[in-house]
Amino acid sequence: MSTGFTPQDILNDPNFQTGMTAHFIAAVESFDRYFKKWQDVSLNKHLLFAAIGSAYCDIYRLKFFRNLQQEDVHKRAAFLMKWIVKFVPIQLKDGSKRVSAAISNEYFAITLAMTVMNIEPNRLLQNPKFKTYASNLVYLLHFHSCEPEQLASELFLLENLIRE
Amino acid sequence: MKAETEKLLAETKERLFVSDEFSAVRKIISWTPPNSGEVEDLDVMLDRIDRFAPGMQEWLDSMEDSFQ
Numbered sequence: 001m002s003t004g005f006t007p008q009d010i011l012n013d014p015n016f017q018t019g020m021t022a023h024f025i026a027a028v029e030s031f032d033r034y035f036k037k038w039q040d041v042s043l044n045k046h047l048l049f050a051a052i053g054s055a056y057c058d059i060y061r062l063k064f065f066r067n068l069q070q071e072d073v074h075k076r077a078a079f080l081m082k083w084i085v086k087f088v089p090i091q092l093k094d095g096s097k098r099v100s101a102a103i104s105n106e107y108f109a110i111t112l113a114m115t116v117m118n119i120e121p122n123r124l125l126q127n128p129k130f131k132t133y134a135s136n137l138v139y140l141l142h143f144h145s146c147e148p149e150q151l152a153s154e155l156f157l158l159e160n161l162i163r164e
Numbered sequence: 165m166k167a168e169t170e171k172l173l174a175e176t177k178e179r180l181f182v183s184d185e186f187s188a189v190r191k192i193i194s195w196t197p198p199n200s201g202e203v204e205d206l207d208v209m210l211d212r213i214d215r216f217a218p219g220m221q222e223w224l225d226s227m228e229d230s231f232q
Contacts, residue, residue: 022206029213034220100228107227110218115212116204121219131226138227 010060011053020056023080024049028113031090034111040096041104048089055079058148074159077113078151084109085141106141110134113155123162130161 010016011121031043059071084157090104100107114121124130137163 022204025206025215026204029210030220033217034224036217037221038224059186099229100224107224111224114209114220115209115216117211121216122225125223125226134223134227154218156227 007053007057010057015059016056016060023055024052024118026115027052027080027084029116030112031108035090035104035108038101038104040093041090041091042100044089044091046134047087048084051083051087051089052080054083054087058083062069072117073117073154074155075148077116077155078148080116081109081113081141081151082146082148084112101141103138106138109141110137114158117155117159119159119162124158127161133158133161 003020013022027048028043028045035041055076056079061078062075063071064067071149085105090108092101092104096102113119124134137158141163142153
């Protein structure tokens with residue numbers, strides 16, 4: 001018997017399918033455009049779709065249990081980040097030795113979050129604190145487990161770097 | 165229950181349900197970050213990606229040697 005909370009139930013919801021499709025296409029396009037120069041990595045779309053589906057399942061459950069009508073954009077971005085670094089949809093090609101390539105999923109998660117949140121990279125690049133902040137965020141994503149709620153707070157701070 | 169404990173409990177209840185402190189807590193609990201909204205439209209996101217691409221590439225280049 002269906003409980004209403006299985007991935008199948010959730011992913012069959014037409015509203016969620018619309019959002020998932022939009023985020024999946026946007027994520028693929030982000031990789032193609034932002035990581036154009038990174039010839040030593042490739043995107044596995046199957047894993048990316050699984051990551052976005054898992055993020056949507058988490059968001060659905062959160063909305064139900066906390067009675068949220070609409071999650072804010074920070075949470076949406078945070079759940080996407082969490083599952084991208086878990087599923088690691090960007091794969092290294094044979095022979096790649098770059099450190100950055102090895103942590104490309106963390107970079108990808110941050111760029112997708114910035115895109116979802118409409119945080120212009122040019123405005124962040126003008127802020128001298130951004131590089132240090134971004135390095136710490138990459139470190140956090142790579143070496144530690146972090147809850148999406150914590151990530152949402154981090155993203156709120158990141159957003160404030162350009163809003164002030 | 166000890167008289168001191170009952171007194172403390174009463175004070176705590178008063179603090180929680182009446183005082184200004186609780187109002188402040190309530191504000192924190194019900195606070196919602198700005199920029200809430202519906203899920204982004206795909207065309208809007210694709211346009212954003214187009215605009216962001218040079219900046220994102222510049223940022224990724226700048227991070228190349230910062231995580232050793």
